[in-house]
Amino acid sequence: MNELVRMISDDGTLYALCVNSTEMVKDAQNIHSLSKVCSAALGRLITGASMMGVLLKGKDDTLTLKMSGNGPASPIVAVANSDGFVKGYVGDAHVNIPLNSFGKLDVSGAVGKEGNLTVIKDLGLKEPYAAQIPFVSGEVAEDITAYYYISEQTPTVCGLGVLVNPEDEQVLLAGGFLIQLLPTADDDTITKVENGLKGVKSVTSFLSDGLTPEEICKKILPEFNLELLDRTNVEYKCDCSTEKVTNALIAAGKDGLLEMAEDPQTEAVCHFCNKRYVFTREQILALIKECI
Template identity: 50%
Template sequence: MGRIVRVISKDASVVCSAIDGKDIVSRIEEIHKTSAVVTAALGRLAMGTSLMGFGLKGKDDSITVKMDGDGPTGALICVSDSMGNVKAYVQNPVVELPLNDKGKLDVRGAVGSNGTLSVVKDMGLKEPYCGQVPIVSGEIAEDITNYLAVSEQVPSVCALGVLVNPDLTVNCAGGFLIQLLPFAPESAIDQIEKNINGMESVTKLICGGMTTEAIAMKALEGLEPNVLDDFEVNYRCNCSRERVENALISLGRAELEDLSKDGGTDVECHFCDKKYHFTPEEILGLIKE
């Protein structure tokens, strides 16, 4: 199971959430049969989306994050609920690229450095909140940091990492998201910069055995942080036959009648690969008079 922990500074001006997402990213690789670099890219976005979703207030709130760059992966889409449970989809799950100049998986090359990062927050209002910014790096974490600063005016620091084994299984995966509230003093900002500069990469910390709580506490070291929340998080798809039926109904009479002539149809969920079969009679039964 995954784990997500949120800590807050003593003066409540800085919040840090940290996630151990190995099981989530492993499930992504299992479902989508992703190549190593795509596992790293989609895994990073899934954990970043989970951390952002974990900050939503309403029980039924959700957030959808889409990266649509000019790289060979095509679009990457992740959806999280307010507890950080997340699901993910990628347009092209198998991409093979040489390692980058640092000898690591070339996530930037796979995602692309030109395009957009889009965020849709469904918070139960008449219209969802939508924001969009240009991709600034393609490395995911930097793009999320930029989105929060530009679109939501929340100074933030995001770090994400996925280490993939030679057999394509996931060795470790995790990340953290620090967000400063408007009244955060300059001294807190200086302390966070000092902490971040002194920290190793997320994958090194997690692979070295550091817990999510320890990572979050280390990120806010010197600010007397306390633990607010500690929850289990999972890869979770909320698809259902009822949701699929509603999607089919939206096709209209003509298309439904065409589908009924082909001996029925199978509908597959892009997020979890679950298949739903509808007989000709069931399809005709969806036509609204």
């Protein structure tokens, strides 16, 4: 069970979100057989995406985060819906590189120190909203913070953490927080947020102390009175289906389908959950009449 909370300060100056995403990141590691550093990279991205998803307004809105960089694991992709449910994948899930100079998993070394973060929001309009910013660090949290500042002009602080057992390489803990200033925030609000952040070591250290997401928000922002807006359960969940895969095949067009029909069987594998969909030649040929 992954708990995500959304809180607001009683003076109306900021929102605070926090999630314990341990199970979600464990599921991602199991589905994709992620290496240590890829568990940290994708784990951070899906944790961030989950909170960003909850900030979407419409029920059917979705959000895609794609980090394409010059590292060997690139790209990493996460998709979230407005319930905070996520799915994701890594270009090369098995990349192993040495720890960075701080003795930590080298996420930017795996994804890239240079690259772009693309944020796509499908809000049910004719065209999805898309924005792209260059990496600040390639460490994920700073890049998400910069996205909000540059593209949405919303001062935001994002913290993300994934703790991996160095012995058996299994994910132990994962979580994140997102603080967003509201238009009523002033210099005093910023000072109080900065004071609070000085005392923050990492999200995972709070989690290993047994703190709940609600308690973590209060710990990070001790100078604010925070009120709970909602508490939800989020998880790693793929929504692929035979119908969606069929539609993707139809989108390949008549020529594409004829090429597939040269083989007795066509196999499609979902990037997000590795589920296999197998179509016979007859099934592929039957799709041709669906092409416009």
